Each structure stands twice: as structure tokens, then as C-alpha cells.
Amino acid sequence: MKAKLLAYTPLKPLREASGGLDWRSLLPHLGYTFAVEKISRACSHQLVRHRAASFSQQSQRYITVKRLSERIVTPPSVAAAGADEFNKLVGEVSEAYQRLVEQGVPKEDARFILPNAVETSLLMTMDGRSLLHFFGLRCCNRAQWEIRALADRMLEEARAAEPEVFNSAGPYCYQLGYCPEGRFTCGRMQEAVDGYKP
Amino acid sequence: MRLTLVAHTPHVEAMVAVSMLTTTSGAQPSTLHDRLVANPEKVKEVAGRLEVQHGNVMEHNRLVWLVEATDDEVMEAMLDARYLAFTRLGDDRWLMSGNLRAVAEYAGQRDTEFAGKLVESVKDAAPTVHSYIRRGPR
Numbered sequence: 191m192k193a194k195l196l197a198y199t200p201l202k203p204l205r206e207a208s209g210g211l212d213w214r215s216l217l218p219h220l221g222y223t224f225a226v227e228k229i230s231r232a233c234s235h236q237l238v239r240h241r242a243a244s245f246s247q248q249s250q251r252y253i254t255v256k257r258l259s260e261r262i263v264t265p266p267s268v269a270a271a272g273a274d275e276f277n278k279l280v281g282e283v284s285e286a287y288q289r290l291v292e293q294g295v296p297k298e299d300a301r302f303i304l305p306n307a308v309e310t311s312l313l314m315t316m317d318g319r320s321l322l323h324f325f326g327l328r329c330c331n332r333a334q335w336e337i338r339a340l341a342d343r344m345l346e347e348a349r350a351a352e353p354e355v356f357n358s359a360g361p362y363c364y365q366l367g368y369c370p371e372g373r374f375t376c377g378r379m380q381e382a383v384d385g386y387k388p
Numbered sequence: 389m390r391l392t393l394v395a396h397t398p399h400v401e402a403m404v405a406v407s408m409l410t411t412t413s414g415a416q417p418s419t420l421h422d423r424l425v426a427n428p429e430k431v432k433e434v435a436g437r438l439e440v441q442h443g444n445v446m447e448h449n450r451l452v453w454l455v456e457a458t459d460d461e462v463m464e465a466m467l468d469a470r471y472l473a474f475t476r477l478g479d480d481r482w483l484m485s486g487n488l489r490a491v492a493e494y495a496g497q498r499d500t501e502f503a504g505k506l507v508e509s510v511k512d513a514a515p516t517v518h519s520y521i522r523r524g525p526r
Contacts (some may be wrong), residue, residue: 246448
């Protein structure tokens with residue numbers, strides 16, 4: 191997995207043009223574009239639920255998935271369990287996919303048998319407000335491990351680029367000073383807050 | 389009405405090209421970005437094929453304008469262009485932002501002074517896309 195901030199709207203010219211508005215007021219006008227690479231399709235399905243964002247994702251209609259077994263994200267829990275069944279099934283799917291493509295089945299149809307574990311890469315663009323919300327939800331201890339790891343890497347990139355805005359970003363407990371998850375709280379708020387201090 | 393582009397994400401057209409090739413080429417987007425930023429001719433060639441691509445490839449950028457206009461003029465723009473964001477700075481002064489797709493779609497739907505100025509304002513930041521917006525889809 192890789193996350194790289196490719197482009198962003200710098201805060202300084204906006205602050206000057208606005209006569210010195212606080213960065214919080216400028217959030218809707220700030221834009222951030224990330225290259226998100228080699229995540230699973232299971233993870234990208236979660237990403238695109240953030241609707242106030244733009245996505246351009248590798249298309250399985252146009253790009254043939256070659257050597258599927260080398261382009262798979264294996265969850266740590268599956269690896270810890272030995273992954274034999276997982277790897278066996280991936281191998282079988284890989285062979286079946288290749289056979290279908292060789293038989294002339296369009297890639298857009300052959301892809302129907304591909305698993306959620308298959309790797310994908312995409313461009314993602316969010317405004318500042320949406321990105322803070324994304325970090326609030328996806329850096330949380332309750333987020334699924336892969337999208338949480340992705341959010342953490344994106345946060346590192348964002349903090350390096352614009353620390354004034356993103357040093358206060360992280361899971362909502364860190365942003366708000368309390369946990370908004372109610373009865374679903376992880377119960378480890380202080381640990382999370384300490385972990386996100388710059 | 390005055391409209392001034394005060395900031396934008398860098399390499400606007402290179403990012404359009406990165407987006408177009410990410411969906412179809414199999415190369416990693418960060419690799420495409422590094423290659424294309426160093427090759428303006430390739431960017432022009434890829435962005436020149438924009439008419440056969442989907443509009444979302446024009447969304448990976450952010451453009452910010454200072455708008456000097458009356459409340460009525462701004463209200464009209466707000467109602468017409470849902471994907472432009474506005475912040476009031478003072479009497480007849482606004483900060484406005486959006487992406488190239490919002491510009492292209494607004495210009496395609498409205499033939500107003502505001503639409504004309506909006507399109508002209510992106511000429512330097514995105515010359516190929518500017519030409520595409522002015523001529524419309526083939």
C-alpha cells in the first residue's frame with residue numbers, strides 16, 4: 191500500500207486573498223489529490239462511500255489482471271491462519287480468469303469472478319473539510335485495518351504538506367476531545383489521542 | 389463583475405492526463421504523475437483526447453477565485469452551479485472555488501457574463517481544457 195499527496199491548494203495565497211481568514215473558514219476551498227496505490231478492492235469500496243470526493247480508479251474493463259496471485263492483498267488474520275485455503279482459491283480464480291479472457295470473454299465480464307482481495311490503485315481528491323471528516327472516521331480504532339492504515343499514511347502526507355491544518359487532524363476523539371462513537375467506543379481514547387499528537 | 393483566479397493546485401492539466409491514464413493503462417498514478425509533469429507535450433496530447441473520456445478526470449484539481457460581484461449576481465451563480473463553493477468576504481467580495489468539471493459544466497449550460505469570465509480565467513492554468521470547453525464536445 192502506498193499513499194502519496196500529489197497536489198494540493200496551498201493555504202497562503204488563499205489567506206492573503208481572503209484578507210486573513212482562519213484556515214477553518216478556508217477548508218471548503220482547499221483541495222488535496224492523493225495517489226492511492228495497491229490497496230484491495232474491499233478497501234476501495236469503503237473509500238468511495240466518501241461521496242464528497244472525486245475518484246479515478248484503475249478499470250477492470252480495460253486493464254487485464256495478470257498474475258493475480260501477485261496482485262492480492264492478504265489480510266493479516268488470514269495470513270496468521272495459514273492462508274492455505276485463501277491462496278488455493280486465488281490460484282483457481284486466477285486460472286479461471288485467464289481462461290475466460292483467452293476464450294474471448296470481455297474483460298468487463300471475466301472480472302466478475304475476481305475477489306475483493308485484488309489490488310487496485312486510484313486517484314482521490316477531497317476538499318479540506320471532507321478530508322478532516324475522512325480522517326475523523328477512518329483513523330479511528332473502530333475502522334477496518336486496511337482503510338485505517340491508508341488513512342494514517344494519508345495523514346502523514348497531509349501533515350508534512352500543511353501542518354497548520356492537519357496537525358489537529360486524526361480520529362474524531364483526537365479532533366473533538368471526546369469519543370462520538372457512544373456505546374461502540376473502543377475504550378482506548380487516551381491511547382489514541384496520544385498516538386496522534388505530532 | 390470581476391473574477392480573478394488567485395490560486396490553484398499545480399500541474400492542473402498533468403493531473404487530468406494522470407487521471408485519464410490511471411483508469412486505462414495499468415501504471416501506478418504516482419508514476420504517471422512523475423512522468424507527465426516532466427513531459428508537457430505528452431500532457432497536451434493526452435489532455436487533447438479529453439472528449440472521449442468521462443468528466444470525472446477533470447475533478448482532480450481545485451481552483452480558487454476572488455469574485456467581486458453584487459449579491460444578485462452571486463446568488464444566480466450559486467443556484468446554477470451546485471459544485472462551486474462560496475465564502476463571503478465582505479460587501480460584494482467573495483471567495484469561490486471549484487474544479488475544472490464545474491467550470492466546464494457551468495459553461496455548457498449557461499451563456500452568461502459570469503460563465504464567459506469563468507472560462508477565460510482558466511486559460512493559463514489549463515490551456516488545452518480551456519480550448520475544449522470553448523469549442524464544446526465534438
